[in-house]
Amino acid sequence: MPPxxxxxxxxxxxxxxxxLVPFGALAAWASYGLADTGRYVTTMAPLSADPDVRNAVADTVGAGIMREVDHKFDGRPVRGSVGPFVHDAxxxxxxxxxxxxxxxxxNRATHDAVxxxxxDEHDEAGLAGGPVTVDLAPVTAQVKQQLAEDHVPLADRIPVEHTALAVLPAGELAGLRKGFHVLEVAGFWLPVAAVVFAVAGIALAVHRRRAVTATALGTALGGALLGVALAIGRRLTLADLPADVSRPAAGAVYDALTATLHTVAWLLIGLGLTVALTTLLTRYVRLRRLARRRAAEAKVPAPSRARV
Incomplete structure (x- = not known):
């Protein structure tokens, strides 16, 4: 093969x-990180102590309870007497x-349902054309128990209904299912392809040291692009939220879910720059030694020819 x-x-x-480096990292994260219920629950668990998330959950649950109260009492004026207690509780x-x-x-129930x-292509919700839902009755029951323990008036009359919260719209289920199957395949093959192409590129190179440096710099660049994509994705995600969704809480959730990707991005940048710098320094040291050897050889006088 010509050089x-x-x-x-x-x-x-x-x-x-x-x-392929940033795309492989994203696909692997979606396939092995988001798609694992245990990892997802572990990632989301610390958010229960986040003030913004707490406020958003409290406002949502409180509003849901008050809607049930209004429905139960058929519009009678109980909101003013019960509302502040519900909010505080x-x-x-x-x-x-x-x-x-x-x-x-x-979170576990929601993740399992999604x-x-x-x-499952034969999922009942998908066949029926309905959304994927999660029952909120257990959370409402725990809040009701807390209100009763705090001796809030009418707390024992708060209804605990099996309220279905839609977490995945029915119209998007088919498209998301196809995309998820693609991610499951890409999560394995994209990182493998990136490694194979890098090894093949180095093996075919005429100057392998330069190829290693280029591969390392390309890896660092891929990590930087991944970091930029995460920053842009965060801004776009928060900008497209409905008006009634707390942006600080959504930002906290986004940051928690993408924390692993941020770590991967910095590791790729650090690893790539380290390998590139090491390769350049090794080449510089080798060239210096070669120059010194040649200079030393040039100073040695040529041996005199023996006279016949």
Whole structure:
């Protein structure tokens, strides 16, 4: 194979490998991080202590309870007497161990429901054309118990209904299911392809040391692009939220879910720059030693020819 052709193919493979680095990291994160219920619940667990998340949950649950109260009492004027107690009790409830347990249970139930719908093409919700839902009755029951223990008036009359909260719209289920299946495949093959292309590019290179440096710099660039994509994704995600959704709470959730990706991005940048710098320093030291050896050889006088 001609050297020029080898260099061109090597450069193309290394460039392709660098391009696949951020996409491979995203696909692997979605496939092995978000798609694992245990990891998801563990990632979300610390948010139960986040003030913004607590306030958002308290406002949502409190509003839901008051809607049930209004419906139960058929519009009779009880909101003014019960509302402040409900508000204070729900906010107090978010600081208890019971809330942390309910938070983990709710996240686990939600994640299981979504995964079941995405992985099972014969899911009942999908066949019926309805959304994927989660029952909020356990959380309402725990809040009701807390209100009763605090001796809030009419707390024992708060209805505990099996309220279905839609977490995945029916119209988006088919498209999300196809995308999820693609991610499951890409989560394995994209990182493998990135490594294979990098190794092949280095092996085909005429100057392998330069190829290693280029691959390392490409890896660092891929990590930087991943970090930029996460920052842009955060801004776009928060900008598209409905007006009634707490942006600080949503930002906290986004940061928690993408914390692993941020770590991966910095690791790629650090690893790539370290390898590139090490390769350049090794080449510099080798060239210096070679220059010194040649200078030393030039100072040694040539041996005199023996006279015949």
């Amino acid at each position: 020029r052709f080898r260099s061109a193919v090597s450069a193309a493979l290394i460039a392709l490998s660098s391009l 729900v906010h107090s409830f978010t600081q208890t161990e019971a809330f942390r347990l309910a938070w983990d249970a709710g 995964l079941r719908a995405l992985r």
